[in-house]
Amino acid sequence: MKKIVMILLLGFISLTAQPYQINYSVKIENCDNDNSFEIMSGTMQEGESFTFKSATFPLEYTSAQFLYNIFVGAEFGIPAGGLTENIDIVINMGNFWCDLGVLEQPKGVMRLFSLFVEITGETSGYNPNGYYWFEQNKEAFLKLNMDKISYFLTLLNINDPNKIEVFYVNENSIDKEAIRKEIVNNQFIIYPQHFSLLSAGIIDGTTDVSKIDNSVPAKFELKQNYPNPFNPTTKISFSLSENNYTQLRIYNILGKEVASLINDYKKAGNYEVNFNASKLVSGIYFYTISSGNFVKTNKMILLK
Numbered sequence: 001m002k003k004i005v006m007i008l009l010l011g012f013i014s015l016t017a018q019p020y021q022i023n024y025s026v027k028i029e030n031c032d033n034d035n036s037f038e039i040m041s042g043t044m045q046e047g048e049s050f051t052f053k054s055a056t057f058p059l060e061y062t063s064a065q066f067l068y069n070i071f072v073g074a075e076f077g078i079p080a081g082g083l084t085e086n087i088d089i090v091i092n093m094g095n096f097w098c099d100l101g102v103l104e105q106p107k108g109v110m111r112l113f114s115l116f117v118e119i120t121g122e123t124s125g126y127n128p129n130g131y132y133w134f135e136q137n138k139e140a141f142l143k144l145n146m147d148k149i150s151y152f153l154t155l156l157n158i159n160d161p162n163k164i165e166v167f168y169v170n171e172n173s174i175d176k177e178a179i180r181k182e183i184v185n186n187q188f189i190i191y192p193q194h195f196s197l198l199s200a201g202i203i204d205g206t207t208d209v210s211k212i213d214n215s216v217p218a219k220f221e222l223k224q225n226y227p228n229p230f231n232p233t234t235k236i237s238f239s240l241s242e243n244n245y246t247q248l249r250i251y252n253i254l255g256k257e258v259a260s261l262i263n264d265y266k267k268a269g270n271y272e273v274n275f276n277a278s279k280l281v282s283g284i285y286f287y288t289i290s291s292g293n294f295v296k297t298n299k300m301i302l303l304k
Contacts, residue, residue, distance in 0.1 A: 019045040020083040024076075026052065026091045028068065030060055031098040037061050039068065049077030049141075067113065068093065070151070075143040082138035086122040089195075091115055110202040112149070114169060115142075117195035131168075131194040131265060139180075139191040142198075146186045158202070166190045169197040170264040177211055177267070209262060212270040217241045220294040225275075225287065229303040232278040236261070238289055243267045246291040250275070253284045266291070277302050 025041040039055045052071040057064060076091070094116055119132040134140065146161060153161060161183055168175040178193035181200075192198055217239035225234045240246065246266040250259035258280060261273055277285075282304045288297040 019047055019080055021045055021086045022048075022078060022083075023086075023088045024050060024091065025089070026093075028057075028061055028064055028093040035060075036092075044077075046078050046083050047080030049075050051075050063098075064093070066151075070113065070144065070148045073145055073148070076141070078140045079134070079138045081136060082134035082140070084135055085124060087132075088120040090118040092118060111169070111199050112164065112201045114197055114199040116197050119195055131196050133178075133194040137193060139193055140195070142190040142192075144188045144190075146183070146188050149188060161188065163202060164188070164200055165202070166192075166198075166200050168192075168264075169199050173260055173263040174199075174209075175264045176209060209271060209273050211267075212237075212272055214269060216268045217270060220291065220296075222287075222289045222296040222298055224298055225300045229301040230277070231302065231304050232280075233274060233276050234300065236273040236275055236287060237271065238273075239270050240266055240268050240291055240294075242292060244292040246289065248273065248287065248289045250277075251286045251288065252280075253286075258285070261287075262289075 022044050023041075024044065026039045027036045028039060029036045037058060037060075039057075040053050042050055044050055052068075052074045054072045055068065057068070092115070094114065117132075118126070118128070120126040121132070149161075149164075153159070153164075158164075164181075165176070166179050166181045168179060179198075180191050182189045182191065188200075190198065190200065219239070219241050221239040223237040225236045227234060236248070238248070244266065246262055246264065247260070248262035249257055250261065252258050259275070259277075261275060275287075280302055282302050285300050285302060286297050287300060288295065
């Protein structure tokens, strides 16, 4: 009897230890945003990967062929142990290609490409407004051939591929947390810890947000910018004691918003923002942070 129970228990453990399944689809939208073309689809498990295959687009999407060709031969995968459920994943290239060039959005950010990665979990469902995080800080990967993106480097007169940064795009800002890049063996590799709007491009330095450390502060805090007065760059430091949706905005003396530095979900921690006000005129400005119930405003002076 004990042997039977043990066999059943081992069988149960074996079943529950199976890797989770991933149903994937790669598609692109038309310029009117009212139709899409599925380029490829398939099924894999966590710990496996798939390769972007060559494809010939229908006439309506012909202009997007040059952009997709950058991804042909690229490898995409999710690590073993990164999931807690079966998922459906849609890698949507959107209608970014309709601009026929480099998209400067948010302001000061030149996006070379963007992939809107949509996840529907078997138990968690679909959450279009939130990040889909992997377990235990696991990282997915997108391995691009450096030769494939040489066109964009030439277009921007860039000789150093390290100037290309990877980030997530939110409504009016970018998020460089929980994502990194690596250039090795003629591959440009992107490692995201969650999925949303994944992008690569050039940042002009207007806003640079970095997490100083992983400690959890005891309280919320917005420090005085330094230096102050400044010309044209200054640092704004703040602390978040809780994970929350966070906004950091700059206003002129008339109360008009002139810059949005942060507009996304931030984890608890200590942060530092490098703000470049080279496009603003001299004067008194106010910077306001809001995160959950915490709201605070400080004054700063731009003196050119």
